[in-house]
Amino acid sequence: MKHTLEEMISQEEINAKLDALAAQINKDYADVDNLLLVGLLKGSVVFMSDLARRLDFDVRMDFMTASSYGGGTESSGEVKIVMDLANNIHGRHVMLVEDIIDTGRTLSKVRDMLMTRHPESLKIVTFLDKPSRRVADVPVDYIGMQIPDEFVVGYGLDYAERYRQLPYIAKVIPA
Ligand SMILES: O=P(O)(O)OC[C@H]1O[C@H](OP(=O)(O)OP(=O)(O)O)[C@H](O)[C@@H]1O
Numbered sequence: 001m002k003h004t005l006e007e008m009i010s011q012e013e014i015n016a017k018l019d020a021l022a023a024q025i026n027k028d029y030a031d032v033d034n035l036l037l038v039g040l041l042k043g044s045v046v047f048m049s050d051l052a053r054r055l056d057f058d059v060r061m062d063f064m065t066a067s068s069y070g071g072g073t074e075s076s077g078e079v080k081i082v083m084d085l086a087n088n089i090h091g092r093h094v095m096l097v098e099d100i101i102d103t104g105r106t107l108s109k110v111r112d113m114l115m116t117r118h119p120e121s122l123k124i125v126t127f128l129d130k131p132s133r134r135v136a137d138v139p140v141d142y143i144g145m146q147i148p149d150e151f152v153v154g155y156g157l158d159y160a161e162r163y164r165q166l167p168y169i170a171k172v173i174p175a
């Protein structure tokens, strides 16, 4: 589809939100040892690396892949776990890291699955949240920014695998 991009969230705004999120997490986890950050590939990679470097305690990292978007802008509704974690999370403090929560289906499914493994704690952080699109209820502990119902790219988010590397977040405008 022919389209153009329009900047929605600048690099400076992203950095300010990251600082605020990290400050809150540093405070809340001051007494917690051994946090495991679990990134949902691929979108969360950029956010997770920026967030982790703002944390003032040691973290471990792991990744999983859950897929529901067929390469365009509409979710298929069905969430598949394509790649599972390398770590056993039983008894661990876990933080699920997402780039965006839209319908909530991905995180809801992943969260339910991880809870059956009995982590010591499980929290969720997302950089972007589109609350108006929510279908599945999922408790989100930390949110960088809420955005309206627009399809966005950049800062890890793709449109048919493009634009993940953009340092800012942009709206996709059909031409
Ligand atoms: O709340 P939902 O409606 O479930 O949508 C959010 C999910 O969609 C995107 O992932 P996608 O499946 O596009 O994979 P990607 O991370 O590789 O881009 C995004 O990274 C979230 O994981």
Ligand SMILES: Nc1nc2[nH]cnc2c(=O)[nH]1
Residues within 6 Å of the ligand: 069, 100, 101, 102, 103, 150, 151, 152, 153, 157, 158, 159
């Ligand atoms: N790239 C991208 N992926 C999404 N998955 C759910 N919502 C979005 C969005 O706005 N942009």
